[in-house]
Amino acid sequence: MSSSSPATIEDVARIAQVSIATVSRAIHTPEKVANSTRLKVNQAIAITGYTTNAMARSLRLGRSNMILVVAPDIGDPNFSNILVGLENEARSHGYGILIGHTHNDPQRGLEYLKFLNSNQAAGLILFTGILPFGHQSMTARLPPSVGVFEPVYNGGIPYVGVDDIEGARKAVDLLVAEGHRKIAFIGDSRTRLAYSRRRQGYDAGLDAAGVPPGERTILEGDGTIESGRLALEQLFMRDTLPTAFMCVNDQTAIGVMIGLGARGYDIPGDFSVTGFDDVPQATFMTPSLTTIRQPRTAIGKSAMALLLELLSGSEPPETEILLRPDLIVRNSVTAPSRRFQKR
């Protein structure tokens, strides 16, 4: 039964002895077709192995069944699980996932914009925290879009992510409960919104603990392992040391842990460290890293669900969906050491 070229709707119509219009109806609006004919059509479809030609369908409909997912870095440990959530939800609704990564290069972003303009993608998921298309007027004719992981700060785009403020707050609170007061915050100057929110959580926690702003240490990195290490070095050039490091993300925390290890310190004996994200590596550090878990699969699923809703024409009920961050207690936090208090 395998013909050289794939079966078209006409092949099905011929075999079922109906018109192509009826075949189309039998597929998309079965209730508008007589039971008997529907049966014939289904049989013909089975015989031919017919599948709708998505190209023709999209051309006719003026809309594709693809969603473009743009990320700055496919290798980001946070990305893959979010992608899983996105993909599952999309697939179960008949949508496919198109992938692009920008390396933070607006030029690259522009290339992906072509997918949008050429009707190859009906919607857009942004993992970048920023519209990666330069500041063209093109922004205007963007398809339905949803940001994940980081709020998109230069476009009025709905966002699905974790509650950064609450997450950071949980981390500080743990540290404070263990008795820490000198808690350094190592931030990330790139991911502005996520950074500032986690910073807000940090400040709120220390406010509540009665630690005056003057006694807080803030350093800024760029969210990489290397920057965590660098920030640590800067800190060690000062005259007072914190007893704990609260890091804006796990990568930074890993950098801090490496730096601390290189200096011969014990974690958590000498210093406590917390991260944010709960990337896979966090489990395998020595000691394992206490951190805040991002519900990544859930974020992906929720974001895609929202996008599909937008695609179906409904207005978004809310512009921001914040999921609950969980504190994952492992072995990088304990009560503060007295050792460096008065150094």
Place this chain on the structure above:
Amino acid sequence: MSSSSPATIEDVARIAQVSIATVSRAIHTPEKVANSTRLKVNQAIAITGYTTNAMARSLRLGRSNMILVVAPDIGDPNFSNILVGLENEARSHGYGILIGHTHNDPQRGLEYLKFLNSNQAAGLILFTGILPFGHQSMTARLPPSVGVFEPVYNGGIPYVGVDDIEGARKAVDLLVAEGHRKIAFIGDSRTRLAYSRRRQGYDAGLDAAGVPPGERTILEGDGTIESGRLALEQLFMRDTLPTAFMCVNDQTAIGVMIGLGARGYDIPGDFSVTGFDDVPQATFMTPSLTTIRQPRTAIGKSAMALLLELLSGSEPPETEILLRPDLIVRNSVTAPSRRFQKR
């Protein structure tokens, strides 16, 4: 200049005062168009912001500019960098990447097959080591396909990956050079071809070292961290222990290291451990893991280049492209301890 609906080739033709055929030619075969007209067309394109409607083009051509990439698990630490390589190469040739993951579920595989049948993807990259489509006759009408990372054992599909035998050989040789003779191999019974090849390398190395087959210890896991740990437990129930563990991949090695750590042993003081793949985590283990690096980005790039070649009609010059695996020496290997020799 922003019209409500995207510009079509007709808009361009009208403004340039030529026919749509000329516009099409000016775009795809500029040499067949007079300089002056080409100029007019380009101006009109600039004015309208015209982009080719990919749907219409694909419909007409009977072929899309999408490549479907199917992986069992998007979260596999090996996957993302290969994807980067694939994506870069594809994009620079005007192709996009469509993503699917199967969770090793043939049912899922079938769903992705629809992308192929419906002409949404012109080619296929398989990360699965197996055709994920059940054993349908559909295999026959597969588009040009290339396997990466693992040879596809049930289809005559070209393959791009690392030289597993040579890689494994480098690992054993290092161990042997350090003085080990009792080297256990912890394999993976799932990924049959990669497993058996790495196993071959192991055997070849021990053959060369004069270690008789009877003195070799082989355990099989399934390539997960947990299975590495499990294999270790099995090993400890025997009466003789190896001095080194050569693991089929990094995940397994990590499991072994965790298990060894839990039993209070020192690595590499008491036991040496090697992995394979050089996943990001390998660097951050304590001790850092000596392993074999997969040139992942290069694999992706090379595989996509091969696929695009296939797509353009040329026969593949070779059916298997093996890249060079590099030995990455870190801190999990040293000379064997005497401690457990005669237990």
Place this chain on the structure above:
DNA sequence: TTGTATGCGTTATCAT
């Protein structure tokens, strides 16, 4: 060198 006209496979409108 350029233009006219056809068809790719679908869905939707309008008849019947």
Place this chain on the structure above:
DNA sequence: ATGATAACGCATACAA
């Protein structure tokens, strides 16, 4: 309930 047909936007065979 069903059929005939137009249109989606494009690339190309053929004519000029």
